[in-house]
Amino acid sequence: MRSIAGLVSIVAAATVCLYLLSTHLPPGPKNAAPGGEDGVAQEYRLKFPSDLEELRELAEMLKFYKREHHGYVLLLFCSAYLYKQSFAIPGSSFLNMLAGAIFGPWEGLVLACLLTTSGSTFCFLLSSMFGKQYVAQLFPEKVALLQRKVEENRSSLFFFLLFLRFFPMTPNWFLNITCPVLNIPMPIFFFSVFIGLIPYNFICVRTGSMLSQISSLDDLFSRRTLAQLLAIALVALVPGALIKHYSKTHLKVDGMNSNGTSQAEFKQERRRR
Structure with a gap:
């Protein structure tokens, strides 16, 4: 019970801090405002984007404030990203794209990699301190399968x-949230997240950067855009192909499918359907 109370307290404190940070925006630049007149920006309620249209609107608004308040926008973005990652809230792809749209492809990539790794590490620590027993109780079959595969590939x-x-x-x-239950050492976890998610972060950040620059179909089919799409495809395919080649001779991953369950469990689910 103490573990649940401690975790709830941390989540509540982080939620209050993020809310206060997002509702106390500094004054925008006086020479222009997105959608407003006489340098007064239209009222905009900050929220996590759930589709590309919301992503575009949020990116434009934050780029507007970034002109004179780079530090504030950076703090707000980092806080929101760490909040999602630390508490295992899905939706990091939109934040990665937002990083590319606001900060550009390279600064956005560095931010995404650092924040993904830091947030995942915070999530690891929270699970280790407050949730190990609950993770094993809530997902006994998946945890058992991962535990078996970890031992086989120790x-x-x-x-x-x-x-x-x-x-x-x-x-x-x-x-x-499962790695603490599996007794994965922190350094191995940290660097596996940092290196393993670089291609994913690169794809999302580059996509966000491109979306912020494209205003018509002509821009979409320009040589520069097509070259960027080719680079994204290579980053997605080459590291994955190398890891897959290595796994065939050095790793034991038979019996696992794309959602982390065993093939036997998957077949049972299909029969029930």
């Missing part, structure tokens, strides 16, 4: 975790 544990990040047979948030 000699190549780092590359096994990299494989799971490149090919998400189980969601990233679930890996973050």
